[in-house]
Amino acid sequence: MNQQIECPKCSKRFTVNDDLSGKTVECGACDHRFLVKEELIFVERPKVYPGEKIKRDDDFLSRLGRDLPASESNRKEQSLEVGGQPRVDAIMPAGAGQNIAVGAGISFLFLYAFIFSVGTSDGGIFQDMAREARYALGGFVCLVAGGLMLFGAKNWRGRAFLLLLTFGGALFALILVRPVHLTPEAVQVLTPKPGLDEPEADPIAEIKEKSGYKVVERNLKNLEDDFGGLASQHLVGIFIESLTSSQFHSIEKYFKIELKIPPTNAISRYLRNDRGKDSLIVVSGFPIDFDKVVQICDPRLGRATTYPDLRLIHLELSALHDSKVTDDLREKLSNPQHPSYFNENLNELRALDPLRRKDAVSELAEISPNVELRYGDEIIAEFIRLIRNETDDQLLSDLGRALLIWAQDNPVAVDVVSEKVEQLIKLDSNVPVSFIDFLVKANAEKAPLFIDTLWSIKPEVWTSQYIALGVSAEKRMIFHLNGPSIRITKAAASVLASIGTEMALQSLAKYQSSSDSELKALVARAIAAIKSR
Structure with missing residues (x-):
């Protein structure tokens, strides 16, 4: 009823x-x-x-x-x-299944939006999907999500439909603004049979087709929004054939160090064929000196053919970067009497593998003085490059020892080491003793200042370097002797015992009656050593 x-x-x-x-x-x-x-x-x-x-x-x-x-x-x-x-x-309350259907529909929309945002970046799962296909897939997602929402919202289907329109519109807006990164497809070029009327090949057109230059053009167009007419100065493309994944990662690290690429910028790789070996590497987003990129590619990475107007480099990678250290190669690298010793170690200094570079520096830093040095300019240039870019303490120490053998009279090496020491001091990082020894031996202008700064922090480490400066450091040491720190005063008395003259006797005499027995003994020893000279 x-x-x-x-x-x-x-x-x-x-x-x-x-x-x-x-x-x-x-x-x-x-x-x-x-x-x-x-x-x-x-x-x-x-x-x-x-x-x-x-x-x-x-x-x-x-x-x-x-x-x-x-x-x-x-x-x-x-x-x-x-x-x-x-x-x-x-008028009956909604069931649990209907509430789940509404939640599932909304969650499905948001989940797809998140996956789509991540997948449309370079290398993502939606990278090669055309925009029309993206719209079709987005429409299917909205259809499924809308069906679930309308099924569950039995008492508020009108509001559910408006909610679906809102979320669906946002999804299609996302599809519209996300870029399409189509990987260039290799196109088979039919070579006409040779004949009298055959036109000459256009090298520019060939390299564009071979490298997939449309990727560079697309990136340049995107950069125009931020840099206008200067967009081309913020991009360089490097085309490399038969590039493996491990080689790419090594080259990527190398470029980041050499070009000092900001952390916010990335190096993009675009595969050029089905086998996935020929690759176009694009570096963009910050001011890039094209000539500098050529210099760091050739000869260290291989032989480079340049196209400055296209901002493109065709790099034929050296076989060195794909070779392994065999017993025969190990013999050449460790035997200074072998004819290929210097050449092979020079190649190792240019290797992308940091461990191989480190071993080569260590080998060249321990070479006997009676061995005739060869490839000096090239090896010193690699030492300087490594000093500028590397931060490993042991490697920097070995580089300092190597410079003592190879570059005592090289002013460029002196300037580079001085800049590196200043940088390490500012960062409060460890300064290799071999760097200071090299600067002292090369009579570098800033050597006394560096030693004084480092000695003031750790006198027990840098005393021998201060003594190596000789009498020229006596005035500065007398200043430290009269300083407020008893620790520095004791260290100064110890140094004056080796380099002091009669000038220091008066300052030392003040501490002969010191209550500190250790200081008193150091002063007495310093006065006796000065008088004996």
Whole structure:
């Protein structure tokens, strides 16, 4: 049997089955949940038409002459039937499965948006997908997500549809703004048969086709938004044939060091054929000196053919970077009497593998003085390059020892080592003793200043270097002798015992009556050593 109930919140009335009495229902108009109580149930009354008198069991009002007007009665009866005959499930609470469907639809949309954002970057899973295909896939995702949302939102499908339109629009906007990084496809060029009328090959067109130059053009177009007419100065392309993944990673590290690439910029690799070996490497996003890139590629990495107008380099990678250290090569690298000793070690200094470079520096730093040095200029140039770029303490120490043998009279090496020492001191990093020994032996102008700075921090480490300066350092040492630190005073007295002259006797005499027995003994030893000279 049906009965009418009224929502206590919005006053909407519904006709439902009487088995819902005492149960919680949900209003189909305002989503309000309420308990079906006795006072919310309306009893069916006979319909009254215009002009018809209302029949009552109780004749009391009629006898008083106050019959209810038929029009008012009719209006009340009609109000009971405004709501029609809704289904019972329209006001029942949503089930767990429907709530899960709504959540799954929304989650599916957001998950796909995240995967799409990551996958459309260089090397992502959507990199090679055309924009039309992306729109089709996005439409399918919206269709599936919308079906789930509309199925679960049984009482608020209108709002669910608006929500779907909002999220779907945002997804399609994301598809529109994300770039398309199509990997260039290798195109087979049909070579015409030779003949008298055969046109000469255009080298520019050939290298463009071979390297997949459209990638460079696309990157240049993107850079124009940020750099305008200077976009070409912020990009260089390097085309390398038969490049393995391990070689690429080594070259990537090498470029980052040599070009000092900012952390916010990346090196992109685009494969050029199905085998995935021929590669176009694009470096972009910051000012790049094309000539400098050529210099760091040739001859160290191999032979370079340059196309400055295209900002493109065709690099034929040296076989050295794919070779392994065999027993025969190891013999050449470790035997100074072998004819290929210097040449092979020079090649090792240019290797991309840091361990091989380190071994070569160590070998050349221990060469016997009676061995005639060869390839001096090339080897010193590699030493200087490594000093500028490397930070490994042991490698820097070996480089200092190597310079003592190879570059005592090289002013460029002196300037580079001086700059490196200044940089290490500013960074509060370890300064190799061999660097200071090299500067002292080369009579570098800044050597005394470096030694004084380092000695003031760690006198026990740098005392021998200060003594190596000789009498020229006596005035500075007297200054330290009269300093506020008892530790530095003791160290200064010890140094003056080796380099002091009569000039230092007066300053030393002040400490002969010191209460510190160790200082007193060091001063006495220094005075005796000076007088004996």
